[in-house]
Amino acid sequence: MKNIVIGSGPAGRLGSLELGKLGEDVTLIEKNHIAGTCLNEGCMVICALTDITKFIDSNKRFNDYGFIKSQLDISYEKIIEKIVETQEVLRKLNQMENESFGNNIIYGEASIEDDIVKVNNESFEYDNLLIATGARPFIPDIEGKEFGLTNKDILKLDEIPEKLNIIGGGIIAGEIANIYSTLGSEVNILARSTFLKEISATTKKYVLEKILPEVNIYENTNVVEAFKDKVLTDKGEELEGTPFFATGRTPNSEIAEGFVELNQDRTIKVNEMMKTNVDNVYAAGDVTGGYLLTPVARMEGITAARNMAGYGNKVSYNCIPQTLSLNMEVSFVKNEESSCTDEDKSTIGIPGIAGPSSFWNILSGDTGYTEVEFDKKNNEINRINSISPSSVSDVAYISYLMRMGYDLDDYSEFLEIHPSTDSNYKIIKNMWL
Template sequence: MIVVIGGGPAGRLGAMHLAQAGAEVRLVEQRKIGGQCLHERCMTVCALNDIARLIEYARTQKDLGILDSVPVVSYPMIQKRLCEIQEKLSSVLDAETRRAGVEVIYGAEGRLEGDRVFIDDEEVRADAVLAATGSRAAIPDIPGTSLSGVYTYQTLPAMPDLPRRLVVIGGGVVAAEFAHIFQAFGSEVEIVTRHGLLRDLDPKMRSTALRDLGGVVIREETAVVSIEGRGRVRSVLLSGGEELAADAVLLATGLVPRSDSLQGLQKGPDGAVIVDRRMRTSVEGVYAAGDVIGPPYLTPAARREGVVAAENILGRATVMDYTGIPHAMSLRYDYAFATAGTDGGFTLSAPAPAGPGSFWDVAGGFAGVAQVRVDPETGRLLGAAAAVPGASMLLSYLGYMIKQGVTVDEFDDIVEVHPSTDGVYWLARHAAGLLRQRKK
């Protein structure tokens, strides 16, 4: 018997991989299968951002005189319908997981004490364990975070209606995504971040993201002293003494591995379970994958980690490789990035061509951006990025090409779909031409 603790992307994919190989697998999930990706993070952002984009596209076309009005959202109805669809998707994942041969146990806690495995208070025999207990929202040490009206991505579904004034605390992708969504919905949104907003992004991509956040007030290099109110949020007090009125506050201040139920394993200072490249923990026979092992906190990485763990449990030596795994962010356009994980090379950027989802934006003088990073000696594609409709789909394949060591010369033989918003293939061909001229 193999016990998998957690039914998110890492645990579910690992469990299915094991069962399909003929292993007896028991998956223990406290809540619902699908994890935070389905119920609180990725799919929630997808759902809300679909509506935000609809409103923004309608606003663009109204400004052009094509439409006579812009839709107004019903936030309570959004949450109602969102929950219904998440339940439907969860039932689909449950059926898929069981069809693979996995026994699923809901409403129970799986926990470890070294190599001893418990389901609630009952100790069970296990030949191997895959711990995939995920993460939780990090709560900053700021007075007032317990006030009514303060939310994280996990508690946001409890917000009864759109706030008139929303303050988002944080400077990463989650802060940017939710700020964009609620600004499109009609809230007055301010972001407060101790450092720079999206500071890890390439400067060209960051400037494009800031364009998408043009209606949001952004306060960088600013600390929050406290969240004020008597029982309920009234304002956010900043380090310079300024006070921002707020009806709601969203804490988008990062993630913390959820490893409290995993005792006897070696962990890092933040609670992340320490694993090697085969997903093995410090305890023999115990593997870990997904958010519980710490960054990069990406669903594609978690899925692959779960499969790598499963392969090693089955005795097939496999190592985890993060090369080319794409990252994504959803604002007005999709933002997606993939890299070989190496520095150096030269970078080319160019405006993206107009296509599905961006044609009418040409009237405003902007239809997105594409970017490649290339090794000047070998011509190998070291990185790619795009901020266009459909960028996420594009970077899935480009990430694989980067991992395989594809050179920009090879793009000469690719015939891409048209119409599309992709400018990466053209840029890669242009880079190849530059390198050929240099060699001459």
């Protein structure tokens, strides 16, 4: 069967890989660069820059302790140059991986006309089609919006902005603030409602006091006009600094308009098999809305591919682990399907004093914090917010156990590898205090 995949981000790339593994005929069409937003403009760029800021943070701590004396000379231009070099290597590897399964990759902008996919003046028929065209930054319709930067512009900057106004209050806003405040920018965050509503109040308090102490937070504040070097708020304040929009994303669904059914927010409407209202057409990743996360996009792409190949598969969004990439990671997960009442809830808070990369944080008291909410009636974990150098792996591991419906008593046999999973062990040990 002929399968066409439009878009090579996490959903399309993993979907085409899965189809290739299953022995299917695959043509993958990509408009720009393979691996999509994640590698080329999004989370991989954020992670690369955050690796630098973690080093800067550690260097400062070691200098404060007095056993290392060093002065860093940071070249933002060279950092960007090396990120781009690394991206080029990864693009080649991603293409080689896809082609190793016999998949055909075409670069060009695709269109869909009368059940035919057209690209580079060629027409392709298909038995199954997967639309995985992703999303792009959403920019609110305010005067001066053309002056605003987005994540797409990070690799185009010539230097570190002296002052930065980040418009938005979600995870991306927090990550951008962490990067540029560590690099030396004076950073303001302007949130339309509250900042970091995704995490608990206690976790947010730790982030503001310990990780982002130099970032100025303006909550319940709207930007009404943007300029090249300042913004104007609805409270009459003029804040100096380059505007940076971190105001969410909008789907690249134009290719599907009039072809498949769209939701009110213009995302492509799919069922739990990632199928659209057209029998042989599927969609996956950010273009379908929901969790705009690389692992979720991968999961959706693989689910779509299996269904396209005739292997029935459904997607589940319960207990999705997430993280906020800062100088110390903040990870969280919630059991969305829990029926736990307030009477059955019990919460413990655990100061972080163990785990990898934690030793040299102890003297400064920046060792993290974990908050776990339990369902006493069903003896299960309901929610976790964790701040620690190992929170990404800790929460991913525990989210799997939550998804599988493990009873708390099942966790008692966990054996840690010291110190790599000590924090995980500490969470588990505290369940029986």
